[in-house]
Amino acid sequence: MNIGPYLLPNACFVAPMAGVTDRPFRQLCKRLGAGYAVSEMVTSRPDLQDSLKTTRRADHAGESGLIAVQIAGTEPQMMADAARFNINRGAQVIDINMGCPAKKVCNKWAGSALMQDERLAIDIVSAVVQACAPLGVPVTLKMRTGWSQTHKNAVQIALAAEAAGVQMITVHGRTREQGYKGLAEYDTIAAVKAAVRVPVVANGDIDSPQKARAVLVATGADAVMIGRAAQGRPWLFREIAHYLATGTLLAQPLVPAVKHLLLDHLQDHYALYGEYLGVRTARKHIGWYVRALPGGEDFRAHINTVDDCQEQLAAVAYFFDALHVCMDRLPVPELQNNYPLNLETTP
Numbered sequence: 001m002n003i004g005p006y007l008l009p010n011a012c013f014v015a016p017m018a019g020v021t022d023r024p025f026r027q028l029c030k031r032l033g034a035g036y037a038v039s040e041m042v043t044s045r046p047d048l049q050d051s052l053k054t055t056r057r058a059d060h061a062g063e064s065g066l067i068a069v070q071i072a073g074t075e076p077q078m079m080a081d082a083a084r085f086n087i088n089r090g091a092q093v094i095d096i097n098m099g100c101p102a103k104k105v106c107n108k109w110a111g112s113a114l115m116q117d118e119r120l121a122i123d124i125v126s127a128v129v130q131a132c133a134p135l136g137v138p139v140t141l142k143m144r145t146g147w148s149q150t151h152k153n154a155v156q157i158a159l160a161a162e163a164a165g166v167q168m169i170t171v172h173g174r175t176r177e178q179g180y181k182g183l184a185e186y187d188t189i190a191a192v193k194a195a196v197r198v199p200v201v202a203n204g205d206i207d208s209p210q211k212a213r214a215v216l217v218a219t220g221a222d223a224v225m226i227g228r229a230a231q232g233r234p235w236l237f238r239e240i241a242h243y244l245a246t247g248t249l250l251a252q253p254l255v256p257a258v259k260h261l262l263l264d265h266l267q268d269h270y271a272l273y274g275e276y277l278g279v280r281t282a283r284k285h286i287g288w289y290v291r292a293l294p295g296g297e298d299f300r301a302h303i304n305t306v307d308d309c310q311e312q313l314a315a316v317a318y319f320f321d322a323l324h325v326c327m328d329r330l331p332v333p334e335l336q337n338n339y340p341l342n343l344e345t346t347p
Contacts (some may be wrong), residue, residue: 004138232288
């Protein structure tokens, strides 16, 4: 599929996740099969554009593939200015955040809160498209199914956004009211796909190759976007892309291979954040990698006490070397979803 003039290598994307999808994580996911990755959201506020937090989020130095930046805000002109600012810093695609359910975002009427005010939402979309079009930069939109169970307006917003010039729409199959609770539903995503001509991406509760195919079939979507399921399992993109292309499942990764992936990820992470912050923010990534492994919880508790990069690297290496004595490959993950789709009968 294409986003504007850009042809993507496959239909398996990395979701923008605040505090997660920084450059090291995006690079790792792309290396492991993701066809496209969107940055964690950056604010449209001009007074924060040069802050250390924002500049780290907008760091794409040496990043392979298409550079996509997600922007968040509530004022059309400010969002248009933020789009131009990020394009000047290398963005090739601008994504509008209308999906974040976080209270600190929604309390300021940004993120998924915009779905309560359709006129403002489309004014923002129009302003961003008008800013990007002369520069040849496509604009995409990520949203939820609606604000609440009784206020699902994804189809209406999708149609208006398409008319305003958006070139791809991603729908997370939950309302803002749900946050990340309960199960994602895919009927609304299917309705959006049936209503618009631009590519539609399905997001929410996709945590296996089989689930990815089932969601694509059920919704007619052009691609899937993976978020939380890739935390600690970045090779999931390779598994999904392989399964969609061949119908066969890859074996779980070898323990030594995972060790080297994580050590490389940590080195890149430290390089971006520095030692003090890097060793601390890396803890969550390490925890995600080991949470389902034998001894993982105890190791996670230990790693949370380590505040030196070299000590952290050595501890990770020792853990995986000890694990390799017991097993060659990672165990097949125990998936948490109670699928709303019948995977046995879905073609």
